[in-house]
Amino acid sequence: MLGLNKKDTSLFLIVVGMTMFAPFILNPFPETSQLAQFNAGYPDLMQRFVIFGIFAIGFNLLFGLTGYLSFGHAAFLGVGSYAGVWMMKLLTMDVIPAIFMSMVVAGLFSILVGYVSLRRSGIYFSILTLAFAQMSFSLAYSVLTPITNGETGLQLALDDPRILGVSQVDGSIPPASIFGIAMRDSWDLTLGGWSFTFNAGYYLCAVIMILAFYVSVRIFRSPFGLMLKAVKSNQQRMNYTGLNSKPYTFAAFVISGMYAGLAGGLMVAMDPLAGAERMQWTASGEVVLMTILGGAGTLFGPVLGAGFIKYFENIFSKINDNILYQWFSGLPESVADALVFVIHPFIGKGWHLTLGIVFMLVVIFLPGGIMEGLRRISAFVKKRFSSSPSSNGAVPSAKAAE
Amino acid sequence: MVGLMDAIFLQILNGLDKGSAYALIALGLTLIFGTLGVVNFAHGALFMLGAFCAVTLNGILSLSYTTIDPSRTDFLGKPLKVQTPYVEAWFGPEIGATIIQWSVPLSILFAIPIMVAVGLIMERGLIKHFYKRPHADQILVTFGLAIVLQEIIKYFFGANPIPTPAPPAFAGSFDFGAWLGFAPGSIIYPYWRLVYFAFAIGIIGVVFAFLRYTTFGMVVRAGMADRETVGFLGINIDRRFTIMFAIAAVVAGLAGVMYAPINSPNYHMGMDFLVLSFVVVVVGGMGSLAGAVLAGFLLGILESFASMAQVVALLPGINQIIIYLVAIIVLLTRPRGLMGRKGVMED
């Protein structure tokens, strides 16, 4: 279907299903239940899931396929955000030009950065991308203030021209919209104790993520994608095989930069402001974490990784001692005290610590990330429950890795 | 009127303290890279741990007990509560106060065993398993470790910078202007920064002398040049490399201890310095110890020149990006850095 083989088609349908029904899937607990705080089905967070999913899918096209580890990808996201806000200031509050322009500008910027950085490989490439990103970050704070509005961040204003739209409506800035549907429009559905929110902005992001995912599957299975894997595997052999590895890597870099720009544009479409902190190297580090955690070089891993980290950041960080005491209310007080004491550093504001530890464990024991973990579990289950033990497991198969 | 000569001189001085920190961190990074072949993204965290050794010792020495002095009252008329540090009680008020004031230099003694322990645990417990893994994996796992270490420090010390004063003996500034025959007051430079510079030079000298004149150092240098051959000679090179890792950790830690009075330590100072130190290492030439030191000082001074008012007026924002700009130019024109050897990290 859609030019995909059977396995990819089913994966694609799973992704479509999960994103379309996310408001249900992410809200499994009734409103009144104690566990309702683990519900992630509110628009703001769901938007972030899919936007960072796009960012990670794009990053994976570079790192997962070619092995080039960029530590400056947030710069493209940031540049895309600025371009998006400017479109909303100058042209219209319709998000299409903003998103389009984000991709174009990020693409152009990645052509510049990629052209220079890709003249080196390995750690030198990582340092070069890092240097470019830090430069962009510093400049956005200082010299480029007329474009970026420095520390305050670039925002919309009532007197923006918006030549294709209107500057203001009844004394306020018109909402970001697509074909007249405001991004913030939501429709609530209450079923018994459950409440679900369907948000226009989320569904726009979700559809775009599905498209982005589809494109990435096509690239993975194409001759071009195979060449990118060859870059990672053995560049010397590639060159002696009559292939010029440079344009391949460069194209992957630019495509991946445009994905980052797209993510930046969508962020702006959901919330029309842009700040330099989006370009800082820690932000670049975050997308690295997402991709590795989910499984670099796999199709779906990066999306999972992005979801995992964003869920942690928003939900896990809200757990505090009181909530822990509620959970442990059945236990004797001293035991509960001890448990809370032990768990305390890892929750709430300490979620970064947990993330760091989880990340380290993944790199050490599970280099293939969550996807590798799922594969091992399913292999284990199959082995355990299949009546005739097959010899398939003995031969490392190339297909299994994807 | 500040003349050109003294302005230049001032900028060189200003660049020295940051340059010293860059040079010390870059030196350790290069030692680890050259010996173990590991790209250590947690090295900045070691620098930060050192700074917090100073914070901790300062805190321990200032531990006090409370007594009530009935002869004095506070503003509410109640008897005054007096905080007396234990050290003052034990050693007498004067010696005790001096010990507290000198907590930062004293922290050097405190930090050395801690950093050795941290270094050994890190190498044996984690890094060891990554010798044969790709550089990307090494970067990632040490990056994770850096996050963990900085979050632990944040948990115990909070997110705000903690002022850690230098001994009052070094509180003032030295008037280079008067000393060198320029106008008095034209070039003043805090004493502690001079101390830091001298300290950095001392550490660098000790490390170089150690590598140059001891048998241990000779084996390590031979191992850096050709690990396999040295292994064939029946020398246990791995154990020596472990010790080198600990030494690199101590160098970074001491750089952090002494830096505490210059910039109040905070939990993310390691990351801030790490990014720049990596740039320094790459500019100096991956694997070259002398290159790392040279590039550290050069970039520190260059950064300070770029922040001169005249330069910023000419090229706005240049002070923010100069180091990165230099790194990009060096990497493109001299891929091996200023003093790099052939074949290091060229895959």
Next chain:
Amino acid sequence: MEILKVEGVNKSFGGLKALNEVNLSIEEGNVHAIIGPNGAGKSTLLNCFVGKLTPDTGSVTFMGKNLIGIKPHEINQAGVSRVFQTPEIFSDLSILDNVIIPTLASNDGSFSFNAWNGVQKRGEILDKAESILEDIGLAEKKDVLAASLSRGDKRRLELAMCLVQDPKLVLLDEPTAGMSRADTNNTIDLLKRIGERGITKIVIEHDMHVVFSLANKVSVLAQGTVIAEGKPEDIKGDPRVQEAYLGGAHI
């Protein structure tokens, strides 16, 4: 007809003269062995043919096309494939992918942005890749990761990766180094079968057994210079060769 012409090639590393006025002429369809003691400059010479090294002076012409200063991928596109001393393959890809990549390279050129249609849609590429795997006997393992192959199989795979490109000239750098006698014989058989395709081959070899079972012309390199050239039988008896090679002992 002459397919590769090497004229007056010199190459020095520091003070060491690795190649000294090397002249060679390779006839089309020949299996041309280059032999010589260790350090004679055999691998250096090969590296000058594929763009890995640039000679200090001299010229290398392949079918009238100058090869000096040209990038490795352009040389391959001109029709020169190389098998390395230690197998250079795409270890973390499947065996089939390992063969598809060179097939695509000779079909689509050194760069083509086919990012949309799947590899599976390219029937002609797949057929060609699978048939070469049949030829070398790796067809059953086509979905296995290349890294898991034995050393001998890796070599055969690398050979397949070269042959699938239908090259005009194949350079083989010690194709049997480190192999058992049985594996060596298998490889000789394989190379002989390839010989039937009429591809010109340059073989660097230590093993005289291999040289004499394959080559129909031999050049002897010693200290960077060609000291003798001719049919294998003639070379065998040439006293200069025995002198240079074995210090006078019989081959």
